[in-house]
Amino acid sequence: MIPTFLHAIPLSSQVINLCAALMLLLAFAMLAQRRVLTLINLFMMQGFVLFVSTLIVALTTNQHELLVSAGITLVLKVIALPLILHRLIRKLSVKWDIETLLNIPTTMLIGIALVIVAFNVAQPISQLSGTITRATIGIALACVLLAFLMMITRSKAVPQVIAFLAMENGLFFAATSATYGMPMVVELGIALDAMVGMVIGGVFFFHIRQQFDSLDIRQMERVKEG
């Protein structure tokens, strides 16, 4: 038996809401994750959820442009970037556990506070939302903020770049699911920038390693006043 209140909401929006919930869950999982390999897999899963939600929006609203952006998401976020990251990890032969600057429970608590902030900030917007998927813009903002938190609590270069990409995921989710798609040129541009950013990040890993014998950002911090 389906509860009666659910009949009012079409299946597609329910699925998008489910995707939104999964996005948030995965963002938290990434925040709590200590192992780099698992982190990459979580990032891949988040990319896949993003792909599914974009696909559903594309099919229900008949916007064929969005099909292309779903395709880009699939190729880039689910296949290409995780592959590159895996190869990098193998080449650098680093499978170490991630050290966090704050311990995990504290980070999680801050994360919860951030989600509350995000929902509060997004509330006036979700009330205006013409799209049925109201909560998504709040969730997208929460994902962005959680990725941001992950970036500042991690001390190694690889997790920082993954956090950077996860932030892009949250933004992409806001663009496609909450507003039903930005113009195609913009999405192409964003995808291109993410790709180039990743490549530059990858190049950097090698140089940082050469220079410092480690990928720990903290080692770089010479005393530099001012």
Add this chain to the structure above:
Amino acid sequence: MIELALVLATPFATAILLALFGHRRGAAEINSAGSLLTLVAAAALTIHIISDGPMTVYDEQFFVDPLNVFLIALTALVGFTTSLFSGPYMRVEHDHGRLSSARLRLYHSMFQMFMCTMLTALSTNNLGILWVAMEAATLTTVLLVSLYRTPASLEAAWKYFILCGVGIAQALFGTILIYFAAERVLGQSGALLWTHLDAVKSHLEPTVLSLAFVFLFVGYGTKTGLVPLHNWLADAHAEGPTPVSAVLSGLLLNVALYAIIRCKVLVDGALNTHFAGNMMMAFGLLTVVVPAFYLSRQKDVKRLFGYSSIEHMGLITFAFGMGGVASFAGLLHMTVHSLTKSAIFFAVGHAAQMAGTQIIDDIRGLVKMSPTIGWGLMLGSLAILGMPPFGVFTSEFMILTTSIKHYPWATPILLTALGVAFASMFHKVQGMVFGEPTVRPLAHNPALLPVFLHLGLVLMLGLWIPPYLAEWYRQAARLIG
């Protein structure tokens, strides 16, 4: 129309060409030639806009009006003079073995690519493309800052990459929010085009727009170097090659500020309050004060002038926040700051090469070894510190008088900050220029024409603003409101 195509296509084509041949002899000349062609195209575009008024082209994706055509012309000009300076400068670096041929190729190609992204950001009508171009500008400059691949430059570039990456992500969220608000009014097509948004700005949802502005301001503000997100700026200026410091300070910061101003116009129209202006004034003031107190602690000459750039960006942001007459002053200050600061970096670059170090205490007696470099640095510093008769004095004077009139409480704060900056910077520059020489002459003749060309222009703007230029500023200031 053809002019705009040339303005955008020339740096792109030159970048591709230099990616292939940038390590050969004559790459610096190709670089300069490409920049000169861009400058000529930009000048033609300017004349076209002055005679025919604003235009939108290419499916309305590009848009040129008095506000951005002035910045396009400035960008092309400083780009060209920087390319002139970079020729001999990079040759010296290459001779000293700091750069391999492959790195030189990367440098030349990325320099042109950087110009291309900035010009795209300035001329586009689409807020989404504006974002993409700004992000692309970040990525190209990350490669330029890390060019030497020393530990310090890698650190600076990484910091820049992460901090600006985070910042610019906030700006994207702001852009998405604007799209969200606009889509309800305009429908899906044209909801990100600035001209369309400007036409319906009073119908846009105020709550969403104010929230969007907060995100956009934080995002593009990071790139402008506004306190408290200014940490990347001094490092990036100090560790990259000097021509890059010159274009970062002289151009990129302006472009980021331009993005903020464009968004402010929309938000002002939707809110009918001084919300955006107040925010810009608050952060502008903070950005003037904080770096002023950091200046005296700097030991590295390029960091010193990096902090000075932060301070001036704060002043310009404050001016645009006040609006009205101050917008005119802000535009003038943008121009003179670009010209002066890039001239200073040209002089500083050669000074550091002569001394073999960037540490202020080890650079002594420039005037005795090379009077042109010494006086270039001295005059440039006097100009940037707001001494009459240079143009910076004029614009700072206008900003201060407007502030006395409308926001008298801010004036003593501004004056104190400017005074502190003067005291700490003048002393340091004096030490470098005069005194017993520790520096050696350069192996190649430095290109000092750009330094004096810029300072000459700044001097002229201080004494006399040509009427058509003043009219142009006035039109642009009216657009900003």
